[in-house]
Amino acid sequence: MDFEDFAKSLAELKRPFESFLRRQASGGIVLLLATFLALICANTPLRESYHHLWETKISLGADSWGIKQSLHHWINDGLMAIFFFVVGLELKREFLAGELTSVRKATLPVLAAVGGMLVPAAIYLFLVPGLPEAKGWGVPMATDIAFALGVIALLGKRIPRSLAIFLTALAIVDDLGAVIIIALFYSENISVVCLLIAGGLWAVLFAGNRVKIQHPVFYALLGLGLWLAMLKSGIHPSIAGVMIGATIPVHPRYSRELFLEKAEHLLVLYRKLRKTEGPFVHERKIGTLLALESLCHDSLSPLQRMEHEMHRWVIFGIMPLFAFANAGVSLSWNELQLSFTQPVTFGIIAGLFIGKPLGIILFSRLAVALKLAELPQGASWLTLLGVGTLGGIGFTMSIFITNLAFYRPELISQAKVGIFIASLLAGISGYLLLARFAQEKTGV
Numbered sequence: 001m002d003f004e005d006f007a008k009s010l011a012e013l014k015r016p017f018e019s020f021l022r023r024q025a026s027g028g029i030v031l032l033l034a035t036f037l038a039l040i041c042a043n044t045p046l047r048e049s050y051h052h053l054w055e056t057k058i059s060l061g062a063d064s065w066g067i068k069q070s071l072h073h074w075i076n077d078g079l080m081a082i083f084f085f086v087v088g089l090e091l092k093r094e095f096l097a098g099e100l101t102s103v104r105k106a107t108l109p110v111l112a113a114v115g116g117m118l119v120p121a122a123i124y125l126f127l128v129p130g131l132p133e134a135k136g137w138g139v140p141m142a143t144d145i146a147f148a149l150g151v152i153a154l155l156g157k158r159i160p161r162s163l164a165i166f167l168t169a170l171a172i173v174d175d176l177g178a179v180i181i182i183a184l185f186y187s188e189n190i191s192v193v194c195l196l197i198a199g200g201l202w203a204v205l206f207a208g209n210r211v212k213i214q215h216p217v218f219y220a221l222l223g224l225g226l227w228l229a230m231l232k233s234g235i236h237p238s239i240a241g242v243m244i245g246a247t248i249p250v251h252p253r254y255s256r257e258l259f260l261e262k263a264e265h266l267l268v269l270y271r272k273l274r275k276t277e278g279p280f281v282h283e284r285k286i287g288t289l290l291a292l293e294s295l296c297h298d299s300l301s302p303l304q305r306m307e308h309e310m311h312r313w314v315i316f317g318i319m320p321l322f323a324f325a326n327a328g329v330s331l332s333w334n335e336l337q338l339s340f341t342q343p344v345t346f347g348i349i350a351g352l353f354i355g356k357p358l359g360i361i362l363f364s365r366l367a368v369a370l371k372l373a374e375l376p377q378g379a380s381w382l383t384l385l386g387v388g389t390l391g392g393i394g395f396t397m398s399i400f401i402t403n404l405a406f407y408r409p410e411l412i413s414q415a416k417v418g419i420f421i422a423s424l425l426a427g428i429s430g431y432l433l434l435a436r437f438a439q440e441k442t443g444v
Contacts, residue, residue, distance in 0.1 A: 022357035027315030028150025042328035088245020115363025120355030140351025142397030162377030348418030360388035385432035392426030
């Protein structure tokens with residue numbers, strides 16, 4: 001293989017990640033617009049209509065055995081389970097074929113993510129030691145990958161691509177940590193029977209994976225049952241999304257060699273068919289084309305296919321809708337003044353804006369000092385500090401945990417104010433740090 005062929009192969013390998021990054025970056029813009037729209041609605045005469053909308057009751061099933069919840073709950077408990085399903089797919093991909101495949105590759109982002117969770121939680125608990133406010137210690141532990149990658153995308157090629165890959169891996173490990181925290185510390189009134197049912201359904205899903213069932217209907221129907229069991233178990237049903245994602249097959253029905261063999265056979269058949277004029281295709285041609293379409297479909301693993309197809313719905317649909325439903329906080333001067341005097345607000349700001357980069361840098365330094373890992377290619381400690389600062393953009397996951405941690409509306413409002421301020425500070429500071437690195441690198 002000559003250099004030109006190697007460069008083309010490398011470009012092909014980078015293309016899926018480039019596409020992923022573009023979707024995350026543009027998704028961050030949509031998420032930001034949804035947040036602004038929510039804030040406008042909550043701070044104008046639309047306020048009552050806005051809050052009333054989310055209390056609209058929606059029933060699923062008959063009155064005797066159905067589920068009746070507010071629209072707000074359907075978004076947070078239902079649609080966010082789909083968000084966590086995609087997180088589960090991303091986790092599985094990263095551990096099997098991504099940046100977390102080996103101990104050496106995974107050490108830096110994993111330890112950085114651990115530091116980025118432990119230090120913010122410790123700072124929050126130090127500043128907010130008393131209940132019920134102390135229950136919010138999980139809020140400053142999260143990273144919003146859409147916003148963080150969106151900021152990196154603003155700098156374009158001036159920043160090493162390895163940094164975006166490192167941040168992505170870190171955020172995915174961060175999401176896994178958030179899932180574990182939600183399951184262990186933000187669940188209550190546990191139903192053992194429902195958990196056993198959920199465990200049984202999960203076992204059936206794994207068995208289906210082992211016997212190579214690839215049809216999405218199998219995973220969708222059993223996944224729905226698993227979600228319902230988790231909903232009734234006392235553990236937040238979003239966890240079901242990650243559980244289902246872990247069972248999706250990673251191997252396609254057809255290998256590369258078999259795909260090429262069958263595709264060449266179908267193309268030979270297609271060439272032999274007589275030419276037809278006009279808009280209508282001969283029936284035999286239709287059959288051949290449909291067979292080729294089915295062959296292409298089955299030559300992509302269910303995990304990759306689902307992640308590719310669902311990612312845009314999550315980025316451009318579910319996450320903005322979640323932000324629109326949950327970011328509507330009143331920002332009147334009196335309420336802002338009150339929030340700035342509350343420990344919850346300061347604890348979250350300190351945890352996200354100070355604790356996140358501090359934890360990421362400290363644990364990364366430890367990993368490099370112990371020769372367990374190396375800095376990403378082309379990166380420096382300044383750029384890692386910039387990436388760590390961007391990790392302080394908590395937003396989506398932080399708001400999600402806020403809704404689980406607090407029941408009093410005033411605490412939820414104070415926490416969201418802290419999340420907004422910390423995310424804004426982290427985004428601006430992270431961008432300036434990385435822009436300074438880019439300026440030093442280019443000499444401009």
